[in-house]
Amino acid sequence: MSDLIATDNLLNEAQKAIFEALVDTLVPAGEDELMPSASEVDVLSYIVDSAPDFAPQLAAIVDSFNDEFVSSGEERRVQLVQEFEQAQPELFGGLLFHTYARYYQDARVLEGIGLTAGPPFPRGNTVEAGDLSLLDPVMEKSHGYRKVAGVSSDLR
Amino acid sequence: MSDNSISEGPVDVLIIGAGASGAAVAWSLADTRMKIVCLEQGDWMNPTDYATNKTDWEVHQYSKLNIDPNVRGLETDYPINNDESPINVVNFNGVGGSTILYAAHFPRLHPSDFKVKTLDGVAADWPISYDTLEPYFAQNDRMMGVSGLAGDPMYPPKQPPLPPIPLGLVGETVARGYNKLGWHWWPSDSAIISQPYEGRDKCLNLGPCMTGCSQGGKSSTDITYWPEAIRMGVELRTRCRVREVTVNESGMADGVIYYDADGNEVHQKAEVVVMACNGVGTPRILLNSTSEQFPNGLANSSGMVGKNLMFHPVGFAQGRFEEHLDSHKGPQGCCILSKEFYETDESRGYVRGYNMQITRGTGPFSTALQGYASGTIPWGPGHHDAFQKQFDHVAAIGILCEDLPEEHNTVTLDPELVDSDGIPSPKINYTMSENSRKMLEHGLARAEEALRAAGAVEVTSGGPVQAAGWHLLGTARMGDDPATSVVNNWGRSHDVKNLFIVDGSIFVTSGGLNPTSTIQALALYIADTMKKNLANLFD
Ligand SMILES: Cc1cc2nc3c(=O)[nH]c(=O)nc-3n(C[C@H](O)[C@H](O)[C@H](O)COP(=O)(O)OP(=O)(O)OC[C@H]3O[C@@H](n4cnc5c(N)ncnc54)[C@H](O)[C@@H]3O)c2cc1C
Numbered sequence: 067m068s069d070l071i072a073t074d075n076l077l078n079e080a081q082k083a084i085f086e087a088l089v090d091t092l093v094p095a096g097e098d099e100l101m102p103s104a105s106e107v108d109v110l111s112y113i114v115d116s117a118p119d120f121a122p123q124l125a126a127i128v129d130s131f132n133d134e135f136v137s138s139g140e141e142r143r144v145q146l147v148q149e150f151e152q153a154q155p156e157l158f159g160g161l162l163f164h165t166y167a168r169y170y171q172d173a174r175v176l177e178g179i180g181l182t183a184g185p186p187f188p189r190g191n192t193v194e195a196g197d198l199s200l201l202d203p204v205m206e207k208s209h210g211y212r213k214v215a216g217v218s219s220d221l222r
Numbered sequence: 223m224s225d226n227s228i229s230e231g232p233v234d235v236l237i238i239g240a241g242a243s244g245a246a247v248a249w250s251l252a253d254t255r256m257k258i259v260c261l262e263q264g265d266w267m268n269p270t271d272y273a274t275n276k277t278d279w280e281v282h283q284y285s286k287l288n289i290d291p292n293v294r295g296l297e298t299d300y301p302i303n304n305d306e307s308p309i310n311v312v313n314f315n316g317v318g319g320s321t322i323l324y325a326a327h328f329p330r331l332h333p334s335d336f337k338v339k340t341l342d343g344v345a346a347d348w349p350i351s352y353d354t355l356e357p358y359f360a361q362n363d364r365m366m367g368v369s370g371l372a373g374d375p376m377y378p379p380k381q382p383p384l385p386p387i388p389l390g391l392v393g394e395t396v397a398r399g400y401n402k403l404g405w406h407w408w409p410s411d412s413a414i415i416s417q418p419y420e421g422r423d424k425c426l427n428l429g430p431c432m433t434g435c436s437q438g439g440k441s442s443t444d445i446t447y448w449p450e451a452i453r454m455g456v457e458l459r460t461r462c463r464v465r466e467v468t469v470n471e472s473g474m475a476d477g478v479i480y481y482d483a484d485g486n487e488v489h490q491k492a493e494v495v496v497m498a499c500n501g502v503g504t505p506r507i508l509l510n511s512t513s514e515q516f517p518n519g520l521a522n523s524s525g526m527v528g529k530n531l532m533f534h535p536v537g538f539a540q541g542r543f544e545e546h547l548d549s550h551k552g553p554q555g556c557c558i559l560s561k562e563f564y565e566t567d568e569s570r571g572y573v574r575g576y577n578m579q580i581t582r583g584t585g586p587f588s589t590a591l592q593g594y595a596s597g598t599i600p601w602g603p604g605h606h607d608a609f610q611k612q613f614d615h616v617a618a619i620g621i622l623c624e625d626l627p628e629e630h631n632t633v634t635l636d637p638e639l640v641d642s643d644g645i646p647s648p649k650i651n652y653t654m655s656e657n658s659r660k661m662l663e664h665g666l667a668r669a670e671e672a673l674r675a676a677g678a679v680e681v682t683s684g685g686p687v688q689a690a691g692w693h694l695l696g697t698a699r700m701g702d703d704p705a706t707s708v709v710n711n712w713g714r715s716h717d718v719k720n721l722f723i724v725d726g727s728i729f730v731t732s733g734g735l736n737p738t739s740t741i742q743a744l745a746l747y748i749a750d751t752m753k754k755n756l757a758n759l760f761d
Contacts, residue, residue: 192427211375
């Protein structure tokens with residue numbers, strides 16, 4: 067058997083269901099349907115591929131929740147996750163980090179918030195030069211650097 | 223030295239460290255046609271490896287392009303013990319040094335910064351003035367490629383070679399706030415090219431300059447000074463980590479011992495040694511260079527090597543605006559700055575002052591993560607609404623405080639921690655002074671005021687920021703008196719007359735501004751003074 071960590075051998079089906087409910091509690095789908103939920107962007111595969119040091123902790127995380135979690139309503143799930151956040155801040159912090167990391171590089175998500183998907187380079191961004199006449203009041207006011215006796219730059 | 227150490231024949235000048243100052247000094251000395259070698263523990267960077275070239279660009283700042291070497295943990299890094307400091311040392315080790323990850327905010331120190339004892343009765347005056355450095359500031363601006371706007375009333379006249387980088391909506395919005403309050407502000411001098419310059423293409427406004435610049439619009443020394451210095455004959459050896467500077471019987475430096483990429487111990491002989499390892503790396507190597515003649519470390523008869531460490535304690539206020547500000551676009555750390563509270567006014571309860579550096583926003587991932595940490599963006603049902611209100615709707619003001627030199631703020635050698643070559647690591651002992659604390663408090667309150675005047679509907683602030691030991695200064699200071707300083711007024715060790723220091727260690731006081739423009743101007747000035755005195759360099 068392969069000793070590679072893969073989504074298939076990391077969590078069993080029941081654990082996967084809990085994991086999906088868990089990340090969807092962290093980032094639910096947007097009401098306007100523009101924004102997917104976290105499980106829709108496959109956070110699990112991302113963690114397995116990109117965070118191999120963190121992946122082995124997933125079983126411990128999902129095992130903090132029981133089957134009731136999956137069938138609970140949102141309010142109850144939020145309450146259970148808050149309890150986990152307080153009891154296991156490091157594990158929770160790691161999960162949130164990787165969930166957001168995956169979520170905010172997904173093309174659908176980026177387009178949903180008005181950005182273009184993909185790396186910033188070489189596309190770049192346009193930024194307005196700005197109105198330098200805003201400096202007029204600064205130049206009118208008698209700001210000035212502090213003078214130092216005996217330094218010729220002060221005599222210019 | 224071990225028995226199987228390799229010995230390399232002498233070079234004229236041996237520079238240690240290929241960062242901001244090492245590059246400048248190498249380039250300036252190159253026209254002497256001396257044999258010049260620079261040893262650098264890190265590698266050349268490949269711009270295609272930088273984060274903004276990748277889909278997961280935002281994640282890299284938390285891992286292998288992290289600004290904290292203890293988090294980054296590359297083979298080319300050395301660990302630093304920050305346990306006794308509220309501020310962590312951050313840096314980069316490679317060709318370009320910390321300019322690889324710096325934000326490139328590039329103000330010069332002010333004339334008053336060189337004379338704080340005379341003006342305010344604190345710390346010590348520098349043995350040189352703004353005037354001494356003025357031609358070198360200008361030379362460095364040309365070599366690095368600096369964008370800015372002439373006419374800032376807070377400086378003697380100066381002319382940046384390139385027009386300013388864009389203000390964007392963030393800059394304009396905060397500028398309007400400053401105007402309402404009648405405060406000073408000006409477009410920041412930035413080591414970022416706003417137009418094509420010297421074969422480099424202009425900045426593309428990618429955003430996160432602090433994970434390296436894929437475009438090469440940010441002026442790090444691997445793409446400014448180094449290519450020219452190498453063309454002029456300087457040899458740059460990477461993956462060479464210096465353990466100590468060696469001395470001969472007459473107490474002169476005669477070379478260094480370093481470890482090469484294969485772990486071989488090499489004794490490189492040299493006529494002149496120039497330290498450019500920054501305000502932590504330089505005292506580390508000097509303190510590790512003990513001998514019968516120099517039992518307390520090299521160049522340390524004053525006992526000042528490793529003392530007077532100055533950071534610039536930093537805090538940030540962030541404002542959220544109803545309007546969309548396109549915050550994540552454009553150089554994150556460079557926009558406009560205000561010097562309204564730069565000079566001493568004792569009625570404020572502290573001496574000296576700070577610079578208010580306007581910074582732009584972050585990408586979406588960091589926005590979500592920082593929003594969680596600050597309590598402004600929850601996870602769960604309210605996440606999307608809170609995120610939309612925050613992302614691209616923020617402007618921030620960094621308060622960068624002048625730190626005064628205090629002998630108890632030190633870099634020493636850690637008794638246990640070592641790097642991968644077994645060289646003792648630096649240990650930082652630093653306490654933030656009452657003066658700096660009051661200054662930061664004052665600054666954060668003024669920053670909140672400015673953001674509100676600019677129209678922010680919500681303002682949060684905090685500091686000192688822990689991972690903000692960006693500026694490493696004062697640990698081998700300049701001075702006329704060998705009893706209280708390490709180098710003279712042109713960077714030469716008082717004790718060892720063929721040993722020079724050109725990095726941020728030699729600052730006497732820190733000013734309240736980002737230091738790299740001044741560090742490099744000093745390096746160019748020292749190189750020029752060496753050239754003028756070549757015939758009697760060691761007299
Ligand atoms: C995240 C970040 C943001 C910053 N933003 C700004 C900014 O906006 N504006 C500004 O002015 N400054 C900024 N700085 C600071 C700026 O980068 C430094 O002031 C500047 O690079 C210091 O120059 P230096 O030559 O003293 O040292 P460095 O540039 O740090 O170079 C030192 C070099 O020496 C090498 N070295 C050290 N020890 C050894 C050894 N034993 N053997 C061989 N090589 C060795 C290192 O590998 C490194 O390459 C920032 C820094 C960081 C990390």
